[in-house]
Amino acid sequence: MFTRRQFVAASAMAGAALAVGCAKRQRTPWEFLSEPEARTLKAICDQIVPADDFPSASQAGVLTYIDRQLVRHFRSYQESYRRGLQQANLLSKKRFGLDLAAASPQQQFAIVSAIEKQDPHFFELVRTHTLQGYYGSPRHGGNRDAVSWRMLGLAEPPLLGRAQYDLTAGKRS
């Protein structure tokens, strides 16, 4: 039997636990990736499409694209990503004593080049998904603000026809 005092204390704890749970969910923007995984993936994606006078892959939202699809159309690749990202980070630690995300761009290039040879399955996944996110429809979270299309000299919104659709709205698929 609870006393009133115990009940109040228990409620407060449950409330606190609930608050912590919420805060934990809100702290990361990712649906699938953990924060360390996202940092590793960012390093790889930004080697595949680096920044120049136009944004890099991660700056254009490619991580959002990949993360969203990993719980949707790319569900079957969840394990490949988990394992591949872990291996990439281990390789960087072994070679440079640093997390891949903390390594210099030259070191990151060396690691990504090594992955391309050692783990071509994982590399091709990330390469394909990165390029899709960067050059595909902004609707899916990558190619933010249609930046790659404007880079290629494609008018956005298009000059021809009508742009009746908001490319960022609607159900995610």
Add this chain to the structure above:
Amino acid sequence: MNRVNAVVVGAGAAGGIVAKALSTAGLSVVLFERGKWYTANDCRKDDLRNQRTTVLGNAFGPDDEGNPRVWVDVAGATHIALPSEGAYQNNAACVGGGTLSYGAQAWRYLPQDFRMRSTYGAPAGSSLEDWPITYDDLEPFYEKAEYEIGISGDYSGTPFHGPRRRDLPMPPLPPNREFEILEPAAKRLGLHPFHIPMARNSVPYNGRGPCMRCRWCVGFACEVDAKNGSQNTVIPTALATGNCVLHTECMVTEILTDDRGRARGVSWIDEHGHRRQQLSDIVVVSACAIESARLLLNSKSRLFPNGLGNRYDQVGRNLQGHHYTGATGYFDFETYDDVGPGASIAVTDYNHGTPGLCGGGMLANEFIRLPIHMLDRLPGETPRWGPAHKQAMRAYHRRSIVVMGPTQQIPTAAGRVTVDPGVKDKWDLPVARFEGNVHPHTFEIGEIQARRAEAWLKEAGALRTSIGAGKPSLVSAGQHQAGTCRMGDDPHGSVVNKNCQLHDIDNLFVIDSSVHVTNGGFNPVLTIMAIAYFASDSLVRNWKGTQFRS
């Protein structure tokens, strides 16, 4: 539902036309479609999820859930293919079928395309054969398709076409920049370039407006409804007669036969999953080459233990599509003008008449490029990632032209569709299974076609080129799938007669690309439509109200 005159299975290019022809002639028709009827609200311009680029799934069906197929590799191992994967050989599953989202090239085959065996002889190991009908038999029905569906274009630039009584109903769209670059080059090479015939309004036609020339064309439904398919032409006409009922998201599972061996209707599963029957005087199967064969093979009974029309093991054989080859040219000036549909100019000089080759194919410039299509189409030495890849995208997306074409495949009896003994779909039906390949001579022709495309691009000023000519290990059927219920006079070597009626069962018809004996060196849709008009014309002429009543 009460008994009706006709059941039509599949509301695509052919099924829509058959439903329209029968219902306007006064027959009661039930038209079944396993997919949905999409509207302009579903025409999202999504570069990653459409009917051509399917990295996030098919926009117009089937879904990846519950619709597998099986393919057998050269070593004999079986693999599952999902609808958004290439090995699935997908077309579409929706009202309009492939015509909702196609590129809409609307070619007539050439007279020789109906007489391939007589023209060239059959290469050893092939099943190359003549059609039992000729170009002249089909000509009035090609014309009917061109006028009822609505085709724009201009054949006046080429002598390589069959006789025609009337010009196309609409002029071509104005030339885009690629047309202006490629036309003089082709003429310098002694070729005869001309405007591609397209099922696309260039001027207002059939109560709908013209093409607005946007970037999202092949693979997408048309936002302004200027692309002409069965979903915006013949199917609305059929429904307006009051004689035709369309069931969408309903799957026909079996063709029912009686104890005298005649068709008596179909069983089907409605949109709520209930099993139902629809009795009819005739049944028309128009589900496209792979699904039509599967439905016949899945309709087994005491009289037909191997499926319908399959007494001599012919259903599903001679599966073919097209072997696409070509070249990409890279220029030092802008070739891209962001004007759809992009594909604009073709030559048909290479379809026939090269000594040593059994045919050839049309060559045309490719549809408008989206950036996603350029990722792996950069010059050969370009790194596949990193700053140089990004630079090359910038350098070449607006400075490249792709010329390619559908090489006519030489069919074999071994390239075929069967039903898989183990794998079933969400309706608990055995799924389609692919094995075998077309005749290897096809790839020799394809290689030469690619070199011809390259020569055209070089003449047009390409500084560099890259060739695309593969040797797929599995028959490439895809959207141009054909041949699985061959039309012929001999019941031992074909499934239907020249009126698309099964040799075995006089009130059962297969009317779609399945009946193509050979598939031409062209996109097949206008021929599918002409066959549908031809076969339904004979059906209506022979319909005496009781003719097919059992």
